[in-house]
Amino acid sequence: MELDTALPIVKSKEKSERRRSSIFSLLKIQKKLTRQFSEPGHFAAKRNNRKYSVDSAILSDYGKANGGTKDYLLEGNGLSMSVTELAGAASDSDSDASRSGMPDGQKVMAITRKQEILARIDSSYIEDTNRETGAAGELVEEVAEENKSLLWFLLKQARPGMDLSKVVLPTFILEPRSFLDKLSDNYYHADILGQAKYIEDPYLRFKCVLRWYLSGLYRKPKGLKKPYNPVLGEVFRCFWMNRENDSRTYYVAEQVSHHPPVSAFYVSNRKDGYVIEGSLLARSKFYGTSTSAILEGCARVHLLQWDETYITTAPYAHCKGIVMGTLSMELGGKVHIMCVETGYQAEVEFKLRSFLGSADQTNAISGRIKKGKETIATVEGYWDGKIDIRDKRNGEESNLLDVAVLKEQRMARYLVRLDCQHEYESQRLWAKVSDAIQNNDQVAATEEKTVVEEAQRARARNLVATWVPRYFHKDFHLQPPEGLIEQGWRYNHVNISPWQPDEELEYEDSFVISTLRALESRSPVESRTRDPVRESRASDSDSRDEHARPKTTTRTLKKTLYSIESTLREHTNAIEKLSRAVESLSEGHRQAVAFRPQNVGRIPTTSHSWDLFGGFVLAIVLQALLNWLFYQKD
Incomplete structure (x- = not known):
């Protein structure tokens, strides 16, 4: 109970x-x-x-x-x-x-x-609605009669061998987007890199990276056009959506230098196992009847799961037919793709069509994949068409990529809404120029372009200290392989560690790419x-x-x-210069003493203490002599 x-x-x-x-x-x-x-x-x-x-x-x-x-x-x-x-x-x-x-x-x-x-x-x-990719074959443009006078005006400013970066270009040859935006064309097929984390064979991984590299070249503007030269501090961002696994590939770029013009970029999809970082110096050269746009620098492709880094360079764009004939553009030069960790490397040559060459030579490429000095495979084809690869060891030939098929597999690109963009984001900065170009109003385009450039010059004149980029910094420890050029800029928030089980989401917020982790259980x-x-x-x-602690990000x-490191580096350089100056003065003093006439035939003293002792004894003797003389006088 x-x-x-x-x-x-x-x-x-x-x-x-x-x-x-x-x-x-x-x-x-x-x-x-x-x-x-x-x-x-x-x-x-x-x-x-x-x-x-x-x-x-x-x-x-x-x-x-x-x-x-x-x-x-x-x-x-x-x-x-x-x-x-x-x-x-x-x-x-x-x-x-x-x-x-x-x-x-x-x-x-x-x-x-x-x-x-x-x-x-x-x-x-x-989502970006511009899906124009251009057609295969030679990229040409007929110059309208009213624009030929502008070309002659351009030619009057230029001299053979001259860098065209300071030459004012007519707006009719401008593509309505920034160079920072154009650099993102290489990543519409970045999902190919995501396949590498499932490939255990190093050679097959190298082929995967090569296939991705060649997949980023085929997009062409309508007509022969050149993108805007970014102003100092200009930034651009976007991402691509991979529908198959619902992952995003984020892209962030900034113009970190104006003279010389250097663009730095960072691409990240750690969930799919890759990060790309790089910086390029863009310069143009005029040869009298043609020009070339050259990109000096390299990109580093990190395959996170395999702890491998692939270094790549870029081809140059060659434009001809400026003085007479039809304007045309091709890609030229040799590019390198190499991986130090595996020893595989590729050299691909972009061939320029000869003066009397046939259409078969247009946009042709050829290359070799090597490991050490041994050639593993050869590559032949067209960078805007089909590219085949032939294995030298077994003679098998297969298709590396087909642009016609790739175009159907492009990932969708997403851009920031114009009303959400910062003041110096590319689309917002050049919005009025782009609108005028798209409306075929060359006068308004020239006026608006002048406004942007004059504002840039005024800002440069008002700078009281060296410009410090917002999202990238100079890394003096980056050393490229022999024969390659490295501009050395890195993203402030770089993360090349493999994706972890407790990581929920990779995202971008105000140009900072971060990762959301699950709370500790x-x-x-x-x-x-x-x-x-x-x-x-x-x-x-x-x-x-939380309220008491200062909010230090x-x-x-x-x-x-980075500021402290730069200051220490400057002080170290100053100390080294001062040390060298002191050493040179000391050496000069020693040489002057050694070659005095009164020292000829004498054995130079080797001990400073003996010199002091001798001087001391001599002073005592002189003092005693003087005392004796005065004593005798008295």
Whole structure:
């Protein structure tokens, strides 16, 4: 009987404890959500409409404890949602988070943060509708009669062998986009690199990288056009969506130098196993009847899973027919793709069509894949058509790539909406020039182009210190293989570590590419024995600590370190110069002493202490002599 009467009391206590635990857990969730959404953001309106889920058992107990099925609101800065709304939302996300063994509050935070990032990306990026790729064959353009006088004006400014970077180009030969944008053409098929992480044979991985490299060349503008020269500090960003695995390849570029013009870029899709970084110096040369646009520098392709780096160079663009005939453009020169870790390398020659050559010579390439001095395979074909590869060891010939097929497999590119772009983003900076060119208004295009360039010159005149790029820095430790040129610029937030199991999402925010990691999960024992009161107090303490600590970002720390490193480097150089000057003075002094006439025939002293001792003795003798003379006189 006593047992029967005690049982309801025990059950009542357990029920009360369970309710208390649920209440504290819900309060903790509210506190964390309030802290999360109190941070400033660009898309607060999106947050108000988004639903979140918490454990249904907590909501059930909380509702019973408060006497009914009322809706209870969790409110914060830019956040207002009901408890019943929370209970019914995002069940699929709950199941994903529950597999990681996270506590309920951490589940909500992880899901919320990921959804917030994806919502921001979806609202700020828009798919690029320009799918023009150009046709295979020679790239030509007929110059209109009214534009021929502008070409002659250009020729009057130029001399054979001259660099054309300072020559003002007529707007009718300009492509309505920046050079930073044009560099991104190489990554429409970056998903080919994603296949490399599944390939165990180093030679097959090298072929995969070579195939990707050649896949980025076929896109051509309509007519013979040249992109804008980026101004100092100009930036550009975009990403490509891989529909097969729902991953994104992010691209960030910045004009880090204007004289000479150097463009730095960074491409990342760590989930698919690759990161690309590089910097190129663009210069043009005039040869009297033709010009060449030359890119000096290289790119580094990192295959993260295999810890391999592939170094690549770029061909030059050759334009002819300026003085007479039809304007035409081809790619020329030899490019290199090499991997130090595996020893494989390729040299591919882009052949220029000869004066009397047939159409078969247009856009032709040939190359060899080697390991050491041994030729493994040969490559033949057309960079805007089909390219075949022939294995020298077994004689097998196969197709490396077919541009006609590749065009159907292009990943969709996404650009930042114009109203979300910063002041110096390429599309926004050149928007008026591009609009005028697309409307065939050459006068307005020239005027707007002049406005942008004059603003750049005025900014350069007002600089009181050396320009410091926002997202890239000079790395003096980068050493290219012999014979190659390295401009040496690196992304401030470079990350070439392999993708980890706890990493949820790679994303870009204001040109900073970061990774979202899953919150650290608790063990089952910790989850069962946790004290909600202690956790609530700890949460309050953490909140106070966050407000008390200064908000020093990783970016600020890195910039400070780079500044300190540059200052130390300058001081080290100054000390070395001073040391060399002192050494040269000392050497000159020693030589002057050694070759004095009175020292000829004498044995030079070798001890400075003996010189001092002799001088001291001589002084005593002279003093004694003087004393004796004066004493005798008296």
